Amino acid sequence: MTDLLQLLFAGLSQGAVYALVAIGFVAIFTVSGVINLAQGEFAALAGLVAISAVGSGLPLLAAVVLAVLSVALVAVIMERLVIFPVKRMTTLVSLILTLGVSTGLKALMLLVYGPNAEGLTPLTPGSFSLGGVSIRYQELWILLIAGVVSLAVYWFYERTLAGKSLRACAEQPVAARLVGISLTKASLLSFLIAGTVGAIAGVLASPIYFTSWESGLTLGLKGFVAATLGGLISVRGAVLGGLLLGVLETLTAGYISTGLRDAVAFLLLIIVLVARPAGIFGRTAEARV
Amino acid sequence: MSLEVRGLHAGYGRLAVLHGIDLTAGEGELVAVIGANGAGKSTLLRALSGLLPVTSGTVHLAGTDVTGYGPEKLARTGLAHVPENRLVFPSLSVADNLVLGGYTRRRGPAAARKEARDRAMALFPRLEPRLEQAAGTLSGGEQQMLAIARGLMAQPRVLVLDEPSVGLAPRLVGEIFSALGQLRDDGLTLVVVEQNARAAFAVADRVSVMDRGRVVLEGDPAALSTDPRVSGGFLGGGFAADADATTEAAPATGATRAADRR
Numbered sequence A: 001m002t003d004l005l006q007l008l009f010a011g012l013s014q015g016a017v018y019a020l021v022a023i024g025f026v027a028i029f030t031v032s033g034v035i036n037l038a039q040g041e042f043a044a045l046a047g048l049v050a051i052s053a054v055g056s057g058l059p060l061l062a063a064v065v066l067a068v069l070s071v072a073l074v075a076v077i078m079e080r081l082v083i084f085p086v087k088r089m090t091t092l093v094s095l096i097l098t099l100g101v102s103t104g105l106k107a108l109m110l111l112v113y114g115p116n117a118e119g120l121t122p123l124t125p126g127s128f129s130l131g132g133v134s135i136r137y138q139e140l141w142i143l144l145i146a147g148v149v150s151l152a153v154y155w156f157y158e159r160t161l162a163g164k165s166l167r168a169c170a171e172q173p174v175a176a177r178l179v180g181i182s183l184t185k186a187s188l189l190s191f192l193i194a195g196t197v198g199a200i201a202g203v204l205a206s207p208i209y210f211t212s213w214e215s216g217l218t219l220g221l222k223g224f225v226a227a228t229l230g231g232l233i234s235v236r237g238a239v240l241g242g243l244l245l246g247v248l249e250t251l252t253a254g255y256i257s258t259g260l261r262d263a264v265a266f267l268l269l270i271i272v273l274v275a276r277p278a279g280i281f282g283r284t285a286e287a288r289v
Numbered sequence B: 001m002s003l004e005v006r007g008l009h010a011g012y013g014r015l016a017v018l019h020g021i022d023l024t025a026g027e028g029e030l031v032a033v034i035g036a037n038g039a040g041k042s043t044l045l046r047a048l049s050g051l052l053p054v055t056s057g058t059v060h061l062a063g064t065d066v067t068g069y070g071p072e073k074l075a076r077t078g079l080a081h082v083p084e085n086r087l088v089f090p091s092l093s094v095a096d097n098l099v100l101g102g103y104t105r106r107r108g109p110a111a112a113r114k115e116a117r118d119r120a121m122a123l124f125p126r127l128e129p130r131l132e133q134a135a136g137t138l139s140g141g142e143q144q145m146l147a148i149a150r151g152l153m154a155q156p157r158v159l160v161l162d163e164p165s166v167g168l169a170p171r172l173v174g175e176i177f178s179a180l181g182q183l184r185d186d187g188l189t190l191v192v193v194e195q196n197a198r199a200a201f202a203v204a205d206r207v208s209v210m211d212r213g214r215v216v217l218e219g220d221p222a223a224l225s226t227d228p229r230v231s232g233g234f235l236g237g238g239f240a241a242d243a244d245a246t247t248e249a250a251p252a253t254g255a256t257r258a259a260d261r262r
Ligand SMILES: Nc1ncnc2c1ncn2[C@@H]1O[C@H](COP(=O)(O)OP(=O)(O)O)[C@@H](O)[C@H]1O
Pocket: B012, B015, B017, B035, B036, B037, B038, B039, B040, B041, B042, B043, B044, B262
């Protein structure tokens, strides 16, 4: 029983990281149909920027803020340079373009930060034991911050005019233009959101899961699977998908074999794409965001 | 003149669809543009509202040359386009659809936004009890009313509508056209594109008939409705007999519409 609780807890905290990455995929895909393969690199880059900033003497919080802001800026620049100039964007074209950005960012990170994996200093070091379950303070931080960020994003789409305008672009782009919403600004805003949540995921995960120039690959894939579980167009679905994936992975690793951990995501992806392409939490087209 | 179109040419890439359209709508005037499927009516409205680039010709809105403006800027300048097939935002509530209709006025006075909304509600009281409902769950007629109300939220000077009667029962068509007449009486300028000539003739101040990208006839609805060229050729098979059949969305027209939408 304690084992199960331990695994569930570890799975939720891992899953919360996937959930944030997944929100990034959803934010961009809903507005422009772009699947951003550089989403995982946003997280890795944020981790590396924070680690090196702490290494050069910046206080942890300042380093985290710096990392999130720089990655948000990178995401915005990426949109302007790579997505904006394309006249007729299709999902296939977007895959090719963002794969290019992802590769470029990886090369840049390798060049600047070297090949080693490192962990950021945790917000609160150490752990405690609760009924036999060992809990790291950083895991609590992950759950707390990921929860707050997810709610904030959800609130943004449901309650603010800017959020509603993004949903309008996703649902009826022509009508959105006719009421005066600029699709190019909407796309830029969606990258800003994706960059920010991706970066937050990266700095939260780094103390436990470590960061290297190539850690964005797995994180991005897991986030993509999580988003797909939720149908790729729903923030709520992305969060649930992330948590589910995290828990299933840890349970598999704990009860079957650690070697199978990474296979879970792909198994889930295949099952969902074959059985329920709209996602397992997706209701109808009405259930967006 | 609220809307003045001169020698307008537009099309899709290399395909020229409009070949020099002239169209005028004075302040507080309701102009109907009728024509068979494929005549270029929707293309005309898309060019007017900036969705399509204009190849040549000019568009003036309340004296301002707005040729080449994008849809955003045109919406802000005072042209609202109620598109073909309504295109409401389905998962957003009716209230949010209205809020987004006023997107270009978001930094304007709240009182003006509230007034626009109150007027839209007074025009279409059926929407009031449905404000919190997702727009996608409304009936076709209610969606059309919402699309018009959303256009009005932009506080336009000129409202252009693309086939508001499509797929609606005659009673609803009557309701919608009487609302358009009311808007005209309040001083709004309207251009209504229709295949349903009968509904359009009943309220229009003036009618233009389009055929293959050109305005081929123009004039007073009373005079035009008896013109054999209108009932015969340009509407693809007569307007008196045809009008009610088109409003009921017979399976055949449904199929052509589906093709049209892509
Ligand atoms: N998106 C488009 N791309 C290419 N051609 C189009 C497009 N939309 C309409 N057309 C063509 O333009 C012509 C006029 O169409 P349209 O303006 O939709 O006519 P109407 O609204 O009067 O039925 C038709 O020949 C149609 O095939």
